[in-house]
Amino acid sequence: xxRSLIILNTFALSTTMVYAGLLIVNGLRARQPWxxxxxxxxxxxxxxxxxxxxxxxxxxxxxxxxxIYVYATNIRLQARQAxxxxxxxxxxVGEHRLRASEAVExxxxxxxxxxxxxxxxxxxxxxxxxxxxxxxxxxGLPLMRMIDQLRKDQEVHxxxx
Amino acid sequence: xxxxxxxxxxxxxxxVLCSTRGWIPQRTITLQTILLLVAVLAFAARxxxxxxxxxxxxxxxxxxxxxxxxVAGFLLAGALSAAGAFDAAAKLLDRLTGTTLGLPFAIVLLxxxxxxxxxxxxxxxxxxxxxxxxxLGWSVARLRNDPVMVPMxxxxxxxxxxxxxxxxxxxxIGTLAxxxxxxxxxxxxxxxxxxxxAITIATMALIRFQYRASLSxxxxxxxxxxxxxPAQGYTALALFVALLLFIVLVHPKIPLQMLLVGATLAxxxxxxxxxxxxxxxxxxxxxxxxxxxYLLAAALTLSGGFDALLVILVWLATHSPLGWLGVAxxxxxxxxxxxxxxxxxxxxxxxxxxxxxxxxxxxxxxxQAATPVLLCSFVLCGASSCGPSPIGGVGNIxxxxxxxxxxxxxxxxxLGIFLGVPVTALLLAHLPLSGVSFDVxxxxxxxxxxxxxxxxxxxxxxxxxxxxxxxxxxVATGALMVIL
Numbered sequence: 001x002x003r004s005l006i007i008l009n010t011f012a013l014s015t016t017m018v019y020a021g022l023l024i025v026n027g028l029r030a031r032q033p034w035x036x037x038x039x040x041x042x043x044x045x046x047x048x049x050x051x052x053x054x055x056x057x058x059x060x061x062x063x064x065x066x067x068i069y070v071y072a073t074n075i076r077l078q079a080r081q082a083x084x085x086x087x088x089x090x091x092x093v094g095e096h097r098l099r100a101s102e103a104v105e106x107x108x109x110x111x112x113x114x115x116x117x118x119x120x121x122x123x124x125x126x127x128x129x130x131x132x133x134x135x136x137x138x139x140g141l142p143l144m145r146m147i148d149q150l151r152k153d154q155e156v157h158x159x160x161x
Numbered sequence: 162x163x164x165x166x167x168x169x170x171x172x173x174x175x176x177v178l179c180s181t182r183g184w185i186p187q188r189t190i191t192l193q194t195i196l197l198l199v200a201v202l203a204f205a206a207r208x209x210x211x212x213x214x215x216x217x218x219x220x221x222x223x224x225x226x227x228x229x230x231x232v233a234g235f236l237l238a239g240a241l242s243a244a245g246a247f248d249a250a251a252k253l254l255d256r257l258t259g260t261t262l263g264l265p266f267a268i269v270l271l272x273x274x275x276x277x278x279x280x281x282x283x284x285x286x287x288x289x290x291x292x293x294x295x296x297l298g299w300s301v302a303r304l305r306n307d308p309v310m311v312p313m314x315x316x317x318x319x320x321x322x323x324x325x326x327x328x329x330x331x332x333x334i335g336t337l338a339x340x341x342x343x344x345x346x347x348x349x350x351x352x353x354x355x356x357x358x359a360i361t362i363a364t365m366a367l368i369r370f371q372y373r374a375s376l377s378x379x380x381x382x383x384x385x386x387x388x389x390x391p392a393q394g395y396t397a398l399a400l401f402v403a404l405l406l407f408i409v410l411v412h413p414k415i416p417l418q419m420l421l422v423g424a425t426l427a428x429x430x431x432x433x434x435x436x437x438x439x440x441x442x443x444x445x446x447x448x449x450x451x452x453x454x455y456l457l458a459a460a461l462t463l464s465g466g467f468d469a470l471l472v473i474l475v476w477l478a479t480h481s482p483l484g485w486l487g488v489a490x491x492x493x494x495x496x497x498x499x500x501x502x503x504x505x506x507x508x509x510x511x512x513x514x515x516x517x518x519x520x521x522x523x524x525x526x527x528x529q530a531a532t533p534v535l536l537c538s539f540v541l542c543g544a545s546s547c548g549p550s551p552i553g554g555v556g557n558i559x560x561x562x563x564x565x566x567x568x569x570x571x572x573x574x575x576l577g578i579f580l581g582v583p584v585t586a587l588l589l590a591h592l593p594l595s596g597v598s599f600d601v602x603x604x605x606x607x608x609x610x611x612x613x614x615x616x617x618x619x620x621x622x623x624x625x626x627x628x629x630x631x632x633x634x635x636v637a638t639g640a641l642m643v644i645l
Contacts, residue, residue: 005189012194013445016452023223037416039281040224040505041333042340053341062225065217071513088212138331140414 026064031149034141035061044133044143050075051115052123054133057146060120066150069117075126080109090117124150165210166469169203169461174499177552192552196453203460214463222462222510223455226418227503228448230282233421238288239439240425241401244432245394247292252390253398254297262630264301268314269618269634271297272365275322276357277641278405279329279350283322283547285417287555289401291562294318299382305623309373311380312570313621315559316548317365320574323548323555324360326504327353327541328642331412334504338540341512342532348594349537351603354642355610356541356585362617364577369621372573379564393432400427409645450553451502458506467507470495471514478521485525489518489535493582496543497575502553504543515539530590538586542578549574584610603643611639 027035035058044054056070073092082089082100089100091113098106103113118126124147134143176199179185180192207214241247258264270277271294275286298311326333328350335349368376404424408417428434461467474495478488492515496507519532547554551568560567588606595602615635619628 009191009194012191012197012453013449015197016193016449016456019220019223019452019456020225020228020448023220023225026220036225036229037418038224039226039331039333041281041336042338043336043346044340046340046343046346059221059223062223063217063220065215065220067215068218068221138336138412138414139416 023062026062029064030061032058032061032146034139035146037139038141039138041138043136043138045071047132047136049130049132050126050128052127052133054143054147056120056123057143057150058141060150061146066121066124066153067119070120070123072115072118072123072126075115075118076112077115078109079103079107079111079113082113082115083109085122086119089115089119089122092116121150121154124148125154127151162211162465163469163472165206166465166467167473169199169206169464170466170469172202173199173457173461173466180551193449193453196450196457196552200453200457200460203457203464203466207460207464211464218463219456219459222459222506223452224503224505227282227284227505228451229418230280230421231284231288231448231451232443233418233425234285234288235443236439237401237421237425237428238291239443240428240432240434241289241397242292243434243438244397244428245391246397246401246428247296248390249394249398250293251296254293254300258300262633263624263628264297264304265615265619265622265624265628265631266634267297267630268301268317268622269615269631269638272314272317272321272361272618273358273614273638273642275318275325276328276354277638277645278409279325279331279333279354279645280408280417281326281329281331281333282417283325283544283555285421286325286405287319287322287558290318290322291315291558295562296383301622303382307623308378308382309369309376310622312376312378312559312563312565313365313368315563316368316556316570316574317361319555319559319570320364320545320548320577321357321361323504323574324353324357324541324545324578327357327544331408331417334508334540334544335537337505337508338512338536342516342536344533344536344594349533349540349589351595351600351607351643352537352585352588352592353541355588355606355639356581357545358581358610358614358638358642359584360545360577360581362577362614362621363580364574365621366617367573367576368570371576372569375569377566377569380562391432397428397432400424400431448553450557454502454506454550454552458501458510462510467510471511474514474518478518485518485521489522492518493535493538493542493586494579496539496546497549497578500546500550500552500554500571500575502547502550504540504545504547507546508540508543511539511543512536528590530594533594534586534589537589538582541585542582545578545582546575549578600643604640607639607643608636609639611635611637611642614638 038058051074053071083104087101176195180195294315298314302310327335330347478485519535522531548556549571556570615631616626619631620626
């Protein structure tokens, strides 16, 4: 019993270390090693007029997945556009939060909605490329390069599918 | 999903309570194991009962910055220790004790040093300052013949360090809240710093008057002997202070971890310190607990635990006598109830809800500054909560060094935070939101709070309340907080 508990505890400790290792490896695989240095201070978020949280791009690099959801709280779309982009995208309608597919069903395809949480790849496509986030970063991290890369990956993915 | 969210939230609270209260002994199953088991259960619940989920989302909320900061802090502390910098600091403190200013001056400045320099993670300074806090603590304990003075100094410094990432202008949690709420950068900093002074004093007072009976400290005092400080000890100490000043004054666009590692290499070259000296100070427990905390937070987010919490709070605000105001007070203190090893975990998860609450509070009370007041109080509470967090919080470092049982310091720290956060709320409600790093309008407040803190420190450590050392230390603390 005691031996199995020691194994279990050692396994748990190792898992946490693997978890940290995975984040670093993903950052390297995404060719964005600087992502591990991000403070997650949201200085970049304050600068974005579209309400996109550029730290989400960093999180996408560390998670090794462009489909993770990030905040983008100030982009107006028609419900059908939002659904076409991603049916699971979360949008705001007044005080309510709905999935894009639900918004189309309840309000009709032409209704105006405001994005709330979108996939990192979609946020990169919607970005205006003004560079305010990069200028606002306390570390001067190359966020525009990250956005460019996500956008290219998204295009490649769209063509492939 | 709400039912699953509530269930996983309950499971999390129960698991942490079981572990920290000793109902599941650490020697049987460690905290990390319990956190991971809860994370697995929460994630499994989401996979079985919720919409499809991607594995990568378990990685998304993680932030390596506090982990690497802790490691860099450990390495620099190891190098400084081997170079004799802490012996040099102890010697300087000894000399200071002999002057009119005495120990209170040094204590006020030391316990508030983390929030004066305000690094983006309190752990950066916690490790290097720990030996100095211990030296100072044992000096005053010997003088007063009262060992409780040691944890007073140590946990005063640690709770201050834990909270110090709120006012940091170089990427602290305060900037996270300012960014998400679209407020000017640095507008919460000074109010938060003064609140942290109150938190520090309250924590030290609670340890002395309320929790001394439950203190069982196995650490023994260092032998009183004359230590020969090598010349490079003073140089290494000067290098450390110069590095801190450089960071605070220049705000370099370089990750602080790199600067700390650079300073570590410089100290190694200066004093001929080997790698074994550096690695001796690295402790895996807080690192693995923090990482397990991130994994659990990700699983709780996916299973709807945090969403469920907000739903419960909104229901309470609209259906209970607490109303929006009462629940806002509850919401501010949620990070203390669910203390995570890094305040960023819960801050990022709940700030959208806090902003929504702030708007409602503005409508209900007609008080326009309600949102920034609520946001800054919440984020200060969140940042400070890594001090009392039993799951790898910064307080664990002190418990380990003093050989006190795990999470003994959680309660005095949590109560100190509970008492100190309203100071920030009051100040922010009455002072203008300022986006400049040195706002002269904050200077009288800083000096006033500094004098009060100095007088309180004098009393807590057995001096007359008007002892010059404490008062001058307080004035210097208040002034430096506003200026730097």
